[in-house]
Amino acid sequence: MIPACPLVSLPRGEALRLDVDPPIAVFHTDDGEIYAIDDTCTHQDASLADGWLEGCEIECPLHASRFDLRTGEVDAPPAKRPVRTHRVVVEDDVVYVVPSDAPPNLPPGLTLKGRP
Numbered sequence: 831m832i833p834a835c836p837l838v839s840l841p842r843g844e845a846l847r848l849d850v851d852p853p854i855a856v857f858h859t860d861d862g863e864i865y866a867i868d869d870t871c872t873h874q875d876a877s878l879a880d881g882w883l884e885g886c887e888i889e890c891p892l893h894a895s896r897f898d899l900r901t902g903e904v905d906a907p908p909a910k911r912p913v914r915t916h917r918v919v920v921e922d923d924v925v926y927v928v929p930s931d932a933p934p935n936l937p938p939g940l941t942l943k944g945r946p
């Protein structure tokens with residue numbers, strides 16, 4: 831588990847980016863749910879943590895594709911592939927992320943550091 835932050839430092843409607851490889855975005859929705867997905871849009875190299883959070887969806891700040899935080903599915907072009915979702919655990923008022931084992935859907939031209 832990756833410790834993300836104390837719960838109090840992630841207010842509702844806010845997001846934070848974890849600088850892991852690839853980066854992970856953690857969102858606290860207005861409804862009080864916490865979700866974690868890959869931070870990088872699958873269309874191009876944009877940070878979804880910088881996007882617009884509405885309900886359980888995040889809109890990419892670059893070309894406005896929207897990703898469902900619960901499933902990672904994209905429901906508006908130009909992005910076509912989903913982002914990975916990660917499990918979130920809140921323990922003793924600290925937010926943790928359990929990274930997915932699935933391979934990430936990185937946008938064209940991006941690779942994991944240290945890998946071809």
Ligand code: FES
Pocket residue numbers: 871872873874875876890891892893894895907908909
């Ligand atoms: S970079 Fe996200 S939709 Fe283009």
